[in-house]
Amino acid sequence: VLSDANARLAAARRLTSPRVRRETGRFLAEGAQAVREALARPDTVLELFATADGLVRNDEILRSTNGVSVDEISDKAASSMSETVTPQGLIAVCRQLDVPIETILARRPRLVAVLVHANDPGNAGAILRTADAAGADAVIFAGDSVDPYSGKAVRASAGSLFHVDVAIGVDAEDVLSRFRKAGLVSLATTGVGATDLDDLADSGRLSEPSAWLFGNEAHGLPAAVIDAADESVRVPIYGGAESLNLAAAAAVCLYASARAQRR
Numbered sequence: 001v002l003s004d005a006n007a008r009l010a011a012a013r014r015l016t017s018p019r020v021r022r023e024t025g026r027f028l029a030e031g032a033q034a035v036r037e038a039l040a041r042p043d044t045v046l047e048l049f050a051t052a053d054g055l056v057r058n059d060e061i062l063r064s065t066n067g068v069s070v071d072e073i074s075d076k077a078a079s080s081m082s083e084t085v086t087p088q089g090l091i092a093v094c095r096q097l098d099v100p101i102e103t104i105l106a107r108r109p110r111l112v113a114v115l116v117h118a119n120d121p122g123n124a125g126a127i128l129r130t131a132d133a134a135g136a137d138a139v140i141f142a143g144d145s146v147d148p149y150s151g152k153a154v155r156a157s158a159g160s161l162f163h164v165d166v167a168i169g170v171d172a173e174d175v176l177s178r179f180r181k182a183g184l185v186s187l188a189t190t191g192v193g194a195t196d197l198d199d200l201a202d203s204g205r206l207s208e209p210s211a212w213l214f215g216n217e218a219h220g221l222p223a224a225v226i227d228a229a230d231e232s233v234r235v236p237i238y239g240g241a242e243s244l245n246l247a248a249a250a251a252v253c254l255y256a257s258a259r260a261q262r263r
């Protein structure tokens with residue numbers, strides 16, 4: 001069992017800090033699902049830590065670690081690295097996966113989700129998961145959006161962070177001109193959008209390669225982004241709700257595109 005003061009363990013623990021994640025280009029993935037998906041992606045897992053209980057419970061996952069050794073740690077050490085109420089007893093130190101937006105666009109994506117100034121890690125993870133499920137190619141974190149490598153976002157993505165292309169630190173102002181050059185229709189979402197989502201689907205436009213833009217939980221998308229996008233789209237609200245939760249709006253929009261593109 002590694003001592004709680006072990007230097008590698010201390011370095012891993014520091015990855016709970018956003019600054020240290022930025023400086024090292026590393027992050028923590030906790031729990032069976034995240035670690036399994038991380039191990040399935042080549043050259044991603046750098047270190048593995050497990051409690052005595054975690055070693056037993058995750059025996060099958062830990063049988064094929066691509067040569068990465070597993071260090072046993074105490075329950076206390078696992079708690080200090082965990083952002084969950086109930087630590088999972090299995091933690092991987094991973095290499096960050098994001099790629100430049102130029103690389104994403106050069107791959108000619110057909111469906112992209114863009115978060116502009118989104119600040120809830122739970123929503124960020126849920127959108128990564130939904131984008132993955134809807135077959136989207138990439139999720140772009142623009143403006144001062146939340147860090148997708150935070151413990152909460154990684155957990156909420158349920159392994160999908162390891163499946164889709166991710167770009168971070170993208171300028172919210174020039175993202176639309178990049179999309180235009182790459183042949184992507186830009187679709188800005190807002191409760192007061194000029195175009196109803198169902199009308200857009202009926203028009204056939206959703207079958208084109210598209211980038212959906214989603215805004216901040218409290219303030220929505222900046223007016224400049226809405227004005228510059230090809231379409232401003234509203235999901236119709238039939239009842240008394242003021243708006244949809246960000247991740248729920250993303251699910252409705254991304255699946256509308258997936259349906260149109262895959263018919």
Ligand SMILES: C[S@@+](CC[C@H](N)C(=O)[O-])C[C@H]1O[C@@H](n2cnc3c(N)ncnc32)[C@H](O)[C@@H]1O
Pocket residue numbers: 189190191192193213214215216217218219220221233234235236237243244245246247249250
């Ligand atoms: C809670 S809303 C922000 C509220 C803001 N009043 C608005 O309507 O944009 C957060 C994000 O969810 C998405 N959203 C929520 N309700 C929506 C709706 N009815 N139509 C389109 N997008 C919606 C948009 O991306 C929005 O920026």
